[in-house]
Amino acid sequence: MNRGLFITIEGTDGSGKTTQIRNMMEHMSSLGCKVLLTREPGGTRISESIRSIILDPAYTEMHNVTELLLYSAARAQLVEQVIKPTVAKGQTVICDRYTDSFFAYQGYGRGLDMDMLEKITTTAIDGMMPDITFFFDLDPEIGLKRRMTAAAGDRIENEVMEFHRRVYDGYKELAAKYSDRIKTIDASKPVDEVWKDVRHQLEMVLGFIRQV
Numbered sequence: 095m096n097r098g099l100f101i102t103i104e105g106t107d108g109s110g111k112t113t114q115i116r117n118m119m120e121h122m123s124s125l126g127c128k129v130l131l132t133r134e135p136g137g138t139r140i141s142e143s144i145r146s147i148i149l150d151p152a153y154t155e156m157h158n159v160t161e162l163l164l165y166s167a168a169r170a171q172l173v174e175q176v177i178k179p180t181v182a183k184g185q186t187v188i189c190d191r192y193t194d195s196f197f198a199y200q201g202y203g204r205g206l207d208m209d210m211l212e213k214i215t216t217t218a219i220d221g222m223m224p225d226i227t228f229f230f231d232l233d234p235e236i237g238l239k240r241r242m243t244a245a246a247g248d249r250i251e252n253e254v255m256e257f258h259r260r261v262y263d264g265y266k267e268l269a270a271k272y273s274d275r276i277k278t279i280d281a282s283k284p285v286d287e288v289w290k291d292v293r294h295q296l297e298m299v300l301g302f303i304r305q306v
């Protein structure tokens with residue numbers, strides 16, 4: 095049996111990933127592909143528990159190293175329990191965020207050592223690299239504005255923006271470095287046009303797989 099595809103979705107907050115993931119799921123299902131959608135951090139009982147610790151706004155004291163180990167622990171569990179077996183069964187896995195988020199947020203965003211991140215990632219994913227990654231490229235200022243409420247935009251919001259800008263610049267570097275795997279999608283276009291671009295890229299990959 096052929097192994098399934100492993101697709102990951104990346105981008106800064108507010109880049110419109112969710113809508114496009116929904117479109118991808120519907121499109122691939124309509125083509126008769128079995129697709130499983132999962133997310134990071136999360137996707138298993140253990141990883142979802144870890145997610146709630148990582149994202150809990152009450153834990154303001156969390157150390158950067160604690161954060162990176164928690165993301166890696168959640169990832170290791172998801173790879174073993176969900177991604178590997180599903181792909182081995184010949185099904186497609188779409189994962190909302192994966193290792194590129196790790197390098198963009200913990201590496202470029204937090205400024206943690208890239209070699210250390212690489213080593214931990216090698217252990218956590220045990221060879222499960224995505225076949226293709228969609229990076230939804232949107233300036234974080236626009237992404238955050240999309241989400242902004244009247245109460246936003248204070249000092250903390252500005253700090254967050256600086257962080258998001260480092261993450262965004264990191265994503266751009268990753269996309270340039272791994273241009274064979276990472277397909278950059280201009281997410282500033284209207285939603286329908288973004289979907290046209292995603293569908294085009296997706297069909298190229300699906301067509302290629304069918305020929306192999």
Ligand code: TYD
Pocket residue numbers: 106107108134135149165190191192193195196197199200
């Ligand atoms: P989530 O609410 O899922 O974000 P979004 O809806 O924008 O995808 O929260 C996940 C957050 O975790 C998001 O801000 C990105 C961050 N993250 C990391 O910092 N490192 C990682 O390795 C992963 C997978 C996510």
